[in-house]
């Protein structure tokens with residue numbers, strides 16, 4: 001069969017950037033792919049499928065309730081809509097057009113109001129909510145969060161992510177204490193996080209994950225949490241949820257991926273270090289390059305290779321080097337968050353050992369010309 005790459009003239013990609021939406025996030029295990037194919041080939045009573053896979057996931061994770069949605073972004077929008085609409089039949093159908101007065105304010109620590117590829121605030125608006133920022137760009141305490149609570153508050157939203165400001169931020173537990181004190185639901189966006197029950201146990205009412213990131217499922221999302229709010233999220237399938245419909249294949253595929261995620265052996269940070277070590281050694285033998293192991297800034301068990309370029313002696317800045325590495329026959333993508341400091345990181349979870357060799361050769365060509 002002619003490959004898809006040839007058919008559509010697509011570029012081969014080496015993904016050393018991690019679980020990135022712009023590159024297709026992750027490649028699920030064969031067991032997950034099989035279940036996706038099974039789902040596509042059969043009919044189901046969808047409500048039943050949603051409820052029973054949700055119960056199954058909740059059982060696996062020992063939480064009250066869960067539902068598979070189409071993405072973490074859809075999870076945020078539908079969770080916001082859920083806590084605004086609740087059981088209201090008219091608001092469900094007229095979320096944005098209704099002038100019924102109900103609490104719609106969603107309090108977010110200012111340093112959490114980020115752009116993860118799309119803005120958090122856009123998802124909140126999509127869910128009929130209005131972001132109220134608490135604290136400052138560089139700090140938010142429990143008191144600063146509580147100070148924004150009014151009768152118009154619908155929920156507190158906490159973004160647990162490497163994208164957010166990390167310093168001087170209240171913890172999920174502290175946010176949960178504020179939520180409890182004012183009898184408000186706490187929504188946690190933990191899209192790329194690896195712990196599927198931690199934030200629930202810290203007191204969140206709804207916790208959102210991206211299906212293709214840590215869980216390595218198909219394109220999908222997971223919302224888990226307390227019984228009632230998750231039921232409200234499910235109701236949104238007759239409201240804004242319809243514009244973000246998940247298919248039967250995604251529901252079944254994510255459920256299978258969660259089960260595997262919990263039982264299958266996971267690559268540890270230490271194993272990543274072992275995989276990268278020969279690569280790092282070779283990079284360090286090149287002029288104008290230095291490489292070393294760095295650990296995930298958000299505290300996850302992920303080790304990466306930090307590569308620093310001596311821009312002066314190479315005669316190119318790091319952005320230019322990154323651009324050239326994407327232009328070859330195979331496009332190579334790194335994590336570029338620190339490119340302005342002359343550094344990038346290679347995330348090797350989705351990179352094979354032969355691909356590491358390819359990366360090394362491409363970098364060598366760029367800096368030595370051979």
Ligand SMILES: *Cc1c(COP(=O)(O)O)cnc(C)c1O
Nearest residue numbers: 071072073116161189191192210
């Ligand atoms: C990736 C990400 C999302 C969005 O996840 P999707 O499943 O791609 O919609 C939301 N929030 C954070 C913090 C993320 O990292």
